[in-house]
Amino acid sequence: MxxxxxxxxxxxxxxxxxxxxxxxxxxxxDNNGGSTNQNSPEQSGTESAIEFPGGTYQTLTIDEFAAIVENRADDYQIINVHIPYAGEVANTDTNIPYNDLEALTAAIPSKDTPVILYCRSGNMSEQASRALIEQGYTQVWDVPGGLVAWQDSGRELIDK
Incomplete structure (x- = not known):
């Protein structure tokens, strides 16, 4: 040769x-940022990690969120952070303004409590998710698209 x-x-x-x-x-x-969280949603594997200088939180698709709301709501603290109030998803535990960090932290039993935050479109819940992570919370999920995506998927809101 x-x-x-x-x-x-x-x-x-x-x-x-x-x-x-x-x-x-x-x-x-790895789609979930290498997280070993035992409470991690296992629906479709499309959850993703959002990294920023203060830490990392997870996001859920509307279908993943709906599956949790329907089957595993007791495993999570589900909080609507939208202001002003515009309705909510069934099994929501509480409504707290996204920018009231003191009320948010007071409503969550511990920093390792699994928490899902949502709002009307995803902006306020993203801000609240980042704020909680910066405070040391370790199991935070955000629902991008929020109530708008919930309704667009054919699901209904409740008005309390």
Missing amino acids: SRKNVLFLLISAVVAALLLSACGSSMSS
Whole structure:
């Protein structure tokens, strides 16, 4: 075999190895931020971690949130943080304004209590989620899209 053929085979092998390793690492990426949380929702595996300078919280799809509301609401503290009040999802434990951190922390029994926050569109619950994580809470889930996505999925709100 000529030196040129050996060099070609060597370069081809290196390129193939690089391509395979790149594909393998993207296929095995962890959707939940490596969390080992035992209360983690197990519905569809689409929950994702949101990382920011203060820490990490999880998000839930509307279908994941609905499954929890219907089957496992007692496993979570479910809080509507939207102001002004615009209705709520069944099995909501309480309504607390997103920007009242003192009331939020007072309503949550401990920093490792699993908490799900939602609002009308996702903005206020995102802010509240970040604030709780910065305070040391470890099991916080946010529902992007909130009440709007809930209704868009064909589900109904209740008005208390």
